[in-house]
Structures are given as structure tokens and as C-alpha cells.
Amino acid sequence: MTAPAGSLLAAEGLRKAYGPTVALDGAEFSIHPGEVVAVMGPSGSGKSTLLHCLAGIVTPDAGSILYDGRDLATMNDAQRSALRRSEFGFVFQFGQLVPELTCVENVALPLRLNGTSRKRAEQTALDWMRRLEVDDLAKKRPGEVSGGQGQRVAVARALVTSPRVVFADEPTGALDSLNGERVMELLTEAARSASTAVVLVTHEARVAAYSDREIVVRDGKSRDMERVV
Amino acid sequence: MSIGHTLLGLLESGPRHGYDLKRAFDEKFGHDRPLHYGQVYSTMSRLLKHGLVEVDGIEAGDGPERKRYAITEAGITDVERWLGTPEKPEPYLQSTLYTKVVLALLTHRDAADILDTQRAEHLRSMRILTDRKRKGDLADQLICDHALFHLEADLRWLELTAARLDKLRQAVVSP
Structure with a gap:
């Protein structure tokens, strides 16, 4: 495939079935640096599978995914894993913070896994926690902070490596409106200022309203609404 | 939105000229659609006719005379009733x-x-x-x-x- 001009991550003809269930049936996608794209659609439409394929977590049965000109299918597991660690960031519905670590250790974790010294990793982590307005929680453990705070810590962790793409799967799904909006504001502001692209899976219109454009997935097929309207 | 009731409510804090009413309305509620002067004056004459406001004073100036309006007891009751009545959801x-x-x-x-x-x-x-x-x-x-x-x-x-x-x-x- 040829990626759309200027795109950082692009996919076409993605197919993925789990047994008899077809999750993706020819889905397409593309995103530019610094762009926030919402992936919308009803439950079971294939939007999370699309995100997992784009992030190299799931291998599609057919179709191709180009990241920065490189075909994900030509990479081995170790290369894909390195990509996820250094160039991608992840935020899930439930923060998935490591309960035994303090918040600052959680945020610093991706840097530590990349070989950064503890001191430097935690310093960078604190900088990001400050931007996400949770630096006062540095020494607390995830169990001691609220859902909204924990999610902001998770966003700081996703951004700490200055990734080029953040994959956010229902990042506000477990939060009330006010906390959800704050998380979205901080996530999109931080991402845009760092030219980080955000792939945002959500079924909530208020969350999607923080994106630049949306792609609708239905029955495993995608529809780029920008090209339609 | 009921412009009449909103202007009445604004008058509850004290008498105002039509121009002040327009300014207060635009500042607080007219972000998208500021009022026209014509709307203010036609609304005020309707409210006058129904006894919900009264003319509190008239100032003569270079231009047309300026009326200062005050809310009446009936006007206050009307605002209260409006505020207490839920809006019909619009389907x-x-x-x-x-x-x-x-x-x-x-x-x-x-x-x-x-x-x-x-x-x-x-x-x-x-x-x-x-x-x-x-x-x-x-x-x-x-x-x-x-x-x-x-x-x-x-x-x-x-x-x-x-x-x-x-x-x-x-x-x-x-x-």
C-alpha cells in the first residue's frame, strides 16, 4: 500500500476474525503527526480490534499497516515490542497502574524499561505529572488516589517517553463527566503541544468532540467522516 | 428563551433604561444573539401594557427621550411563575x-x-x-x-x- 501523504500511521484492507466472528472487514485508517482522531462505533463494531492492530498488539489476517513508512508485518516480535515501548503510548479505560509501585514509579516505568536511570526517569516522570496536575501524588500508590487522578497518572505514563502516537481506548470510560473532560483536555493539550498523534477509541460524543476528526467503525468496516461531509 | 421574562428578571435588581437592559442582557445571555434595540422597546411596551413594568422616570436629552423602567409587583409574580415552570422539552x-x-x-x-x-x-x-x-x-x-x-x-x-x-x-x- 501507499500511505496517504504526510500520514504517520496508515492502514488499509484490514481483516481480522476471531473464529467465526469477523471483527474487521476491510477497515482503513490514517493519522497525521499531532492529529487527534476519534474511532467511534457501537459496541462490538471492531473499534478496539482496529486500535490493537494499529498498535501492533494484534496481527491482522489481511491488510497492511504502515508506521512512518515501515510495514508492521515485516517486523519481528522484538521490533514491534520495541516500537510499542519507545514510540507508542497507551491509555486504557482503567488506568492499569501497577499497584505495588508509587505513582511516580508508575509514570517512570516505560523510561526505566528503556534503560533510563532511575533518577532521570523519575525527574522526567515528575515533569509530566506536573503537566497533568498530579505531581502532588508522586509518592502515593494507585490505591490511594481517585479514579480521575489515577487516569491522569496513566496519561502521564503514556506521554513520558514522548511517543509519536498515543493509543487511548475509552480513556474516560470509568470517570464522571467533569473528571473525564479534564483528562481529555490535558491529554489533547499535551499531545498537540508535543506533536503526538492520538488514536482515541470512544463511544462518547463528548469525548470525541476533543478530536480533530472521527472515523466510524461499523460491522468491521470503517468510514472516514471527513471525506464524507 | 422568553426575552420578556428575562428583561423583567433583570429589572428586579432596580430600574433601568432600555439601553442598560439591552447591555445587561447581551452581557449575560446574548453571547450568540445580542438583542436588537427594537426588540427591547417592543418588549417593554408589551410589558407596560400588561402592567408588569411601569415608567419610573423620563429623561429628556438631545435625542429621543429616555424612559426608565421599573418592575411592578405583578411583574415580580410573573417572573417567579416563569422561573418555577419547567420548560417543555423540544422534540x-x-x-x-x-x-x-x-x-x-x-x-x-x-x-x-x-x-x-x-x-x-x-x-x-x-x-x-x-x-x-x-x-x-x-x-x-x-x-x-x-x-x-x-x-x-x-x-x-x-x-x-x-x-x-x-x-x-x-x-x-x-x-
Whole structure:
């Protein structure tokens, strides 16, 4: 495939079935640096599978995914894993913070896994926690902070490596409106200022309203609404 | 929004000239649609006729004379009644969209397409409001939130209808 001009991550003809269930049936996608794209659609439409394929977590049965000109299918597991660690960031519905670590250790974790010294990793982590307005929680453990705070810590962790793409799967799904909006504001502001692209899976219109454009997935097929309207 | 009741409410804090009323209205409620002077004066003459306001004083100047209006007891009661009465929810948008969807099904057009296009249009409005909210003060935020929640309610209806298109087709197409 040829990626759309200027795109950082692009996919076409993605197919993925789990047994008899077809999750993706020819889905397409593309995103530019610094762009926030919402992936919308009803439950079971294939939007999370699309995100997992784009992030190299799931291998599609057919179709191709180009990241920065490189075909994900030509990479081995170790290369894909390195990509996820250094160039991608992840935020899930439930923060998935490591309960035994303090918040600052959680945020610093991706840097530590990349070989950064503890001191430097935690310093960078604190900088990001400050931007996400949770630096006062540095020494607390995830169990001691609220859902909204924990999610902001998770966003700081996703951004700490200055990734080029953040994959956010229902990042506000477990939060009330006010906390959800704050998380979205901080996530999109931080991402845009760092030219980080955000792939945002959500079924909530208020969350999607923080994106630049949306792609609708239905029955495993995608529809780029920008090209339609 | 009832302009008459809003102007009456603004008069409760003390008598004002028509111009002051317009300014207060625009500042507090007229972000999207500032009042025309004509609207203010026609509304005030209606309120005068119904005894809800009275002329508190007249100033002569170079231009036309300026009336200062004050709210009456009947006006205060009217504001109170208005504030205590819930607004009728407006289902007009859904009924227009419903008509479009049903017509699309009846004429074998792509109804999902209509819903997708409408969703994109709603989201476009929501993005503008979200942006205005982010840059605005608390008043802006609350006004935008109200509009956002309404758009979101429409969107939930769109999603639900999209999920039920097959059933709806059966219901409307077969006799």
C-alpha cells in the first residue's frame, strides 16, 4: 500500500476474525503527526480490534499497516515490542497502574524499561505529572488516589517517553463527566503541544468532540467522516 | 428563551433604561444573539401594557427621550411563575430526523448514511462548543455545556436508531 501523504500511521484492507466472528472487514485508517482522531462505533463494531492492530498488539489476517513508512508485518516480535515501548503510548479505560509501585514509579516505568536511570526517569516522570496536575501524588500508590487522578497518572505514563502516537481506548470510560473532560483536555493539550498523534477509541460524543476528526467503525468496516461531509 | 421574562428578571435588581437592559442582557445571555434595540422597546411596551413594568422616570436629552423602567409587583409574580415552570422539552429535531430516516427506508435509500452524516454534523458543532468552552470563562463553560448535553442526547438517539434500522425497515416498509 501507499500511505496517504504526510500520514504517520496508515492502514488499509484490514481483516481480522476471531473464529467465526469477523471483527474487521476491510477497515482503513490514517493519522497525521499531532492529529487527534476519534474511532467511534457501537459496541462490538471492531473499534478496539482496529486500535490493537494499529498498535501492533494484534496481527491482522489481511491488510497492511504502515508506521512512518515501515510495514508492521515485516517486523519481528522484538521490533514491534520495541516500537510499542519507545514510540507508542497507551491509555486504557482503567488506568492499569501497577499497584505495588508509587505513582511516580508508575509514570517512570516505560523510561526505566528503556534503560533510563532511575533518577532521570523519575525527574522526567515528575515533569509530566506536573503537566497533568498530579505531581502532588508522586509518592502515593494507585490505591490511594481517585479514579480521575489515577487516569491522569496513566496519561502521564503514556506521554513520558514522548511517543509519536498515543493509543487511548475509552480513556474516560470509568470517570464522571467533569473528571473525564479534564483528562481529555490535558491529554489533547499535551499531545498537540508535543506533536503526538492520538488514536482515541470512544463511544462518547463528548469525548470525541476533543478530536480533530472521527472515523466510524461499523460491522468491521470503517468510514472516514471527513471525506464524507 | 422568553426575552420578556428575562428583561423583567433583570429589572428586579432596580430600574433601568432600555439601553442598560439591552447591555445587561447581551452581557449575560446574548453571547450568540445580542438583542436588537427594537426588540427591547417592543418588549417593554408589551410589558407596560400588561402592567408588569411601569415608567419610573423620563429623561429628556438631545435625542429621543429616555424612559426608565421599573418592575411592578405583578411583574415580580410573573417572573417567579416563569422561573418555577419547567420548560417543555423540544422534540422537534428528532421528529425531523425520524422523518428523514423513515423516508430513506421507504425510498430504499441508505438510512445509515443519513445518520452518519448527521452525526458528523453534530460532532462538528460539539467541537466548536468544546473549543469555546476550553477558552472561555465559567459562564461560557456552563452555556456550552448545556448545548453540548443537548447535542449529545441527539447523538444517543442517532446511535440507537442506527442500531435499530433493520427493525425499523421491517416496520415501515412492510404493510
